[in-house]
Amino acid sequence: MVDQAVLDKLEAGFKKLEASDSKSLLKKFLTREIFDNLKTKKTSFGSTLLDVIQSGLENHDSGVGIYAPDAEAYTVFADLFDPIIEDYHGGFKKTDSHPAKNWGDVATFGNLDPAGEYVVSTRVRCGRSMEGYPFNPCLTEEQYKEMEQKVSTTLSGLEGELKGTFFPLTGMSKDVQQKLIDDHFLFKEGDRFLQTANACRFWPSGRGIFHNDNKTFLVWCNEEDHLRLISMQMGGDLGEVYRRLVTAVNDIEKRVPFSHNDRLGFLTFCPTNLGTTVRASVHIKVPKLAANKAKLDEIAAKYNLQVRGTRGEHTEAEGGIYDISNKRRMGLTEFDAVKEMYDGIAELIKMEKEA
Numbered sequence: 001m002v003d004q005a006v007l008d009k010l011e012a013g014f015k016k017l018e019a020s021d022s023k024s025l026l027k028k029f030l031t032r033e034i035f036d037n038l039k040t041k042k043t044s045f046g047s048t049l050l051d052v053i054q055s056g057l058e059n060h061d062s063g064v065g066i067y068a069p070d071a072e073a074y075t076v077f078a079d080l081f082d083p084i085i086e087d088y089h090g091g092f093k094k095t096d097s098h099p100a101k102n103w104g105d106v107a108t109f110g111n112l113d114p115a116g117e118y119v120v121s122t123r124v125r126c127g128r129s130m131e132g133y134p135f136n137p138c139l140t141e142e143q144y145k146e147m148e149q150k151v152s153t154t155l156s157g158l159e160g161e162l163k164g165t166f167f168p169l170t171g172m173s174k175d176v177q178q179k180l181i182d183d184h185f186l187f188k189e190g191d192r193f194l195q196t197a198n199a200c201r202f203w204p205s206g207r208g209i210f211h212n213d214n215k216t217f218l219v220w221c222n223e224e225d226h227l228r229l230i231s232m233q234m235g236g237d238l239g240e241v242y243r244r245l246v247t248a249v250n251d252i253e254k255r256v257p258f259s260h261n262d263r264l265g266f267l268t269f270c271p272t273n274l275g276t277t278v279r280a281s282v283h284i285k286v287p288k289l290a291a292n293k294a295k296l297d298e299i300a301a302k303y304n305l306q307v308r309g310t311r312g313e314h315t316e317a318e319g320g321i322y323d324i325s326n327k328r329r330m331g332l333t334e335f336d337a338v339k340e341m342y343d344g345i346a347e348l349i350k351m352e353k354e355a
Ligand SMILES: Nc1ncnc2c1ncn2[C@@H]1O[C@H](COP(=O)(O)OP(=O)(O)OP(=O)(O)O)[C@@H](O)[C@H]1O
Pocket: 121, 122, 123, 125, 181, 183, 184, 185, 186, 187, 224, 232, 279, 281, 282, 283, 308, 309, 310, 311, 312, 313, 323
């Protein structure tokens, strides 16, 4: 049984969204019929439709607007998740299955910008959820602490270039935290999309960052996902960035069991990150193409790329620097997701040169 208070909130939120000019995928796909079918459902964790959509109900400027409070939500609320997944990931249908993990030949990618004229830095990240734990909205404070402990112990076993230190957010000085954020190494604090999805409870408990000395390999613990594994460095050498990430993921996978689903691939809190979970991005300056931002978005979309601002999602470009990455992460392999970025950026650079 779903409480009357929850049903009332759902109804009020639905009406407001319906009357709004929100461009979110939630607004696009939450028809009255789907809403009525799903509003009385619950997962075995007790998660309701409100837990799934409240971020999008409260933030009409969401691009997407929904999250899975626990893995079961993807099936219980499939009538809403499936069309949103299909739209975001460029045609991954409810009858499709995500391909098996395949990092391909890591020697394939080279430097996108050997002369260093356009690409400021390159980053590839993936997300992982630890088996046996639900996503943020369902975690207890005890579980957060236990997970942080497991993550820091596991990562302390990394060697060579990956060897590094775990820094809990609890006790980190504001100056150190802000410097890590400004340098693009650490997640920001107070993301309203996550907050309204109930994903920031007990903050900063259980949250932290691991990084090697050079800050070229980093792991985020319990921000949006249980784990975010990140490889990044200045310049355009995607080959080196990719090889480092693949080495790290292969190593960590042997030590921690990750949640995987036959149809959806690796499981994440947000449906935009399912499947490969891979976002490969460059920070790039393309002043001629960017003179008209709408045009830049249009060109990027042609190559299945997404344009973000300098400080990431939901931010503006500073000093003409854009974050451009592969948009889709499902229905293709890890290798192909990264290749999509590589090929698209190569085209964009070519166009910028010719413009
Ligand atoms: N190529 C890049 N070079 C340097 N920093 C980058 C690059 N790509 C992303 N970043 C930085 O990574 C941080 C996180 O960005 P953002 O939150 O947009 O993406 P994400 O970590 O991939 O996760 P999500 O897509 O869930 O938001 C930001 O500081 C952003 O500037």
